[in-house]
Amino acid sequence: MCWVDGGVFIGVLLALACLVTADPIQEEDRSRVRRDVKSSPSVADRPGCRPGAVAPPNRVITTSRLAALRALFPANGGIHAYIVPSEDAHQSEYVTEYDKRRQYISGFSGSAGFAVVLLDKAALWTDGRYFLQGEAQLDCNWIFMKAGAGAPKMTTWLISELKDIPGAKVGVNPFLMSSRAWTRNSYKLSNEGITLVGTRDLIDVIWTAGRPAPADTPINALELKFSGKRWQDKMVDLRREMTEHNVAAVVVTSLDETAWLFNLRASDIPYNPFFISYAIVEHARIRLYIVSADSKLSRSPTDRETTNRLYEHLNTRTNGTCVGVGGLCVQVIEYDPETVKTDIKALTDARSDVNVWVTPYCSQGIVSAIPKTNAVQRFSSISVAKAMKNKVETQGMFNAHNRDSAVLIKFMAFLEREVKEEKHWTEMSAADKLKEYREAEQYNRGLSFESISASGSNGAIIHYSPEATTNKAISTRDMYLLDSGGQYLDGTTDVTRTFHFGNPTDYEKECYTRVLMGSIDLAQLVWPKGLTRKDIDVLARRPLWDVGLIYRHGTSHGVGAYLSVHEAIAPSSGVLAENMFLSDEPGFYEDGKFGIRLETIVMVENKTTKYSFPSTRFLGYKPVQLVPFERNLINPSMLSKDQTDWLNRYHAEVERTVGPLVAGSAGYEWLKHRTKPF
Template sequence: MRGVFLLLGLVGLCNASVLTVNDEIHMRSKRSSESEMTRIRNMSPSDRPNCQPGVTPPKIQVDTTERLSDLRNRFTAAGIHGYLVPSEDAHQSEYPSNYDLRREFISGMSGSAGRAVVLQNKAALWADGRYFLQAEDELDCHWILMKLGEEGVPTVTEWIEANLMDGQSFGVNTYLIKNVEWDEMSKDLAKKGITLKGVTPDLIDQIWTSGRPDQPNSPINALPLKYSGKSWQDKINNMHVAMAEKEADIMIVTGLDETAWLFNLRASDIDYNPFFLSYAIVNRAANTTILYIKSATSKLTASPTDAATTETVQQHLNTGASGSCSGRTGMCVTVKEYSNQQLQNDISSAVSTTTGYVWVSFGCSRAVYSSITAERVIQDNTPIALQKAQKNTVEQQGMRNSHIRDAVALIKFMAKLEKEVKEGKHWTEVKAAADLKKHRMAVKDNRGLSFSTIAGSGSNGAVIHYFPTNDTDKDITTSDMLLLDSGGQYLDGTTDVTRTFHFGTPTAYEKECYTRVLMGHVDFADVVIVGGTFGREIDSIARRPLWDVGLQYRHGTGHGIGMYLSVHEGPGRISLSHSSFISDEPLNEFQFFSDEPGYYEDGQFGIRLENIVMVKKATTKYQFPGTTFLTFETVTMVPYEPHLIVKELLSQQEVNWINAYHKTVQDTIGPLLADDALAASWLSARTKHMTLENETGSGNQQTAFLSLVAFAFVTHFIL
């Protein structure tokens, strides 16, 4: 069983998830023969379809000739023979600010995940299955495209070993790489006589001097208690309790989502994510807390820019106008200027006076980790990460409420779009994304989108993380499938929903693919699992209907989602992949995840169905002693597309689930559409009761499904 799941783990990463490409690319294989090294060494951009003689470059291809030359010219002074350019920033963010898009700058590939490696005479980019098509079109022919999960594709480390020699050095900015990743890579390269060298200042920063956005510095606002459900004072106290259990005196907070959650503060330094550049140190031994933010003095006393609050940051954190806690009564946060050097100085000072453990995030950068001189260090998911993922009762209800309001906006838009496309009015992907944004922005408590809308018509829908631009824009017609993946940020929740449509006559094959995706989507939502189960142990449930006929998708089935935070939230995840660079956690009650299987036919169409679900305790007929059973509550409220469903493929259990879901959607959303007859009619047509000729359903399907669930649970206990 273990071997089966390790093999399946190579399939792919979570799409729209907290996962980044470094989950897999440094996993060591046993390929070490000289013939294999020669094969890897001989890999070339000429292997790519877009780099064949006579092929016209795609419009979105980026010329990186000058950028690569400028970077390589700095190798000698830095004492290196190659350079790693990660996607992440100093906080290991999945989605950095525009200022920190170094990998996109050097490679031209704009997807959120990837690793670029530049040597003196070669350059390669590693991408997971979400970005295969996108990378092929955006990379120019200086670049080798490494497709993760495909046979024969080397890891980053293997490729470096094949192309550098004993005695040479390979560089990386230590702020942009996780400490755990640095440790493993440095050990592996050392076996081949190659030195991994920290390089600061960053070499991309030295050459990216034209057209680079400024480092973000947006206003910070307090999030009222009626949305957060818990004060920052209570959260700090909870941190102290969790730290005491591990004998930790100091906790260093480096994740932007963690500082935003811990202090109930929100901003807009990162597109689509309400974060601000920050660090924090929670010192249980000294009973002090320090928050580091940009323009600290001015932001403390600035008037709120969000109408939801009347508090200044100074009032909210009970600190002095200068950020000092001197003379303050009650709990207070010391606020200092955001600075890597200031943080490291304060870490050294705090560590020197404590004998307890120092706790840092599993994703802490090499640079921050190396500043810790303590002998006892915990590097693991922080209690912030765990408590943030498990929503309190106020957050749970806020997520439900925001998804209801979001559904009203999406349904009104879809009813309008379908009507006008069928009438022959001109709609494009770009126009649809812009119009849907207007609908969401008009919703109560909306604070923007949660990610760039994915509106893929026809072949563009097959690009898993596609987003429309003027260069790629396609018409939305009655001839093609339309994949629409979108979401909003609200004061009381974050939404992410995907539906697939066809406004004309779909082919039998398109309908079968849609139905099989729907079957997996429903089977996953309807499952009952044992408490302590990891997402990797149940991911395959959503894939079974596709696997039955030899189809597959190159991404995970689900990602965590925050409450007015990141649309991709860890540490839990639902993906077949497993990595030593991710500290995975089992699914737990009151965590929210996406349920989003899909299928993508290159050059033809894409299908994805996505709901957000909350983990909750299951009500079961029997209760095995000492065992908790969990299931999911679906909070997304948008119907499926009936004319794309092949009912004969469904089991009775699946039909029952769809009917119950559609009734809930109609009962919940229908009354909120009283002001829009078109949307009300559109919803009603899609929530009609569905029946099968044989109401008992398919015994074979039910048996196969239950067998797969049993397989997943057995694997859970073996692992």
């Protein structure tokens, strides 16, 4: 499943790439800003909003919602604009149904983007994965800002719209914006006399009818045979880092970090095994804030692979206190962001020399509780430890991917036979059937994201999700792109393959083969340790660039161990290191015709080279996901000898490792046909 280049999480990326720019507007830059604004998009630029255009069936009308929001401006600080981010209070990429505020106000359902509402205009920014989807879903109240394709930065646009209003104010819920984005946005706006102000959440005020309830799912312990390390030992490691950086407390706000740190999983967020939470870790105290704390502590586990109740796992009392408890104990407190703020403030109120560690992506709402002299803002050591899988996690990831590969091979053998027999299959029915296959597999706990099951022209919508109004039949005439994954107790999977069950055109075969060439070139690269994903990304793009083609998404993202399908990779540096799991996923998308994406999960490992250079280690990728590529779409004459050799070795590994898992099924013959050497 693809994401945008250079980000940690997609929501974070949007905050950095679109909400903020690194440098303040200087006097000499203002002519450039004026040029940007002069060419700024408008509603009239949108093809679907021109006279005579027919509205797509999945477009959402937002007129009354915008009117209700604007009516709140005078009573909430007299603001002149309001920002609605995608993220929740934990800066999550994916959020609960309750937290989909930006989707509610705009109608746009993509996972990345943000909305800005003025008294007379509304604009939405998103990245290249969602250009087609945004155009379809946004009604004609909205200016569509295509980030990276000529749209101005948010602050540039706000300055152009509000610069003539004395004392102009821009509001936002401070818990929904990272402190890093807040600081930079505030600085840029204040240079032009505009103030960024924190307000109550205005979407919460107007979104009352039909709003889903806040998430509150059971929390289960993840046993040691899956986690590979006790939470107590993780605390020892974290406290060692705290001592090294001279901090008295760490505030943990990212949901994947609290899940990993405490070896706990839930399902508050669709497709992500997280629970809404904060944690404060001190040298002598650990506090965990969760929803419905009292009832969850002593509730029987709902996952059959664990027998521990929550209070037993956390070595606390049934009321969440640590009085009289020996060893490391977690104090469990009812979730409330304001309570967390109060508890953080109490740390620095008690002692003026107390330093508190928060990440730059922690919300402004939390960071505002810490005096500037006491705040240590640096990237979390938890995220680095989480990304570099331990031995148990590493083996679990391989095990999960092997089983998942077998599932996909069995399903595709079945689907191809059915389609060729002219039985009716649609994007939605195929996605539903594949879900059944996965849910029957050992340790499966659902999908890792909503399957992207896309036939023909729908494949060109990079993050397409089938729905009743867009659901196409799968046939022998069109390409079929399938991007899917599962959550397993021992790992998270994510795989994309593109198929054609009939007679593809020469152009389709060339495009597919060029995407495959890029995937292979990246997969077989050996590099000196110290490089980032962005340093090597160009290899996957070059075969397409050679003929003037591109794709508008990142080539790699991290993958968690029964955590997020999009995981941070060493956010402070982005440097690749051993036992990190990433995707290798170039693609190509022809608007209105087809989409191609080939995604294989790989692991970073040490590589042995012919020569040894002083003080230098070399790394490379090892394929983890083992699913054959589409033989029907490969033009072997385009592949170099090195690329052909790699492809044959990969397919031999598919047969050797996954073949026994599909033996006796139709999937075995399907696999054998596709893994024949070129």
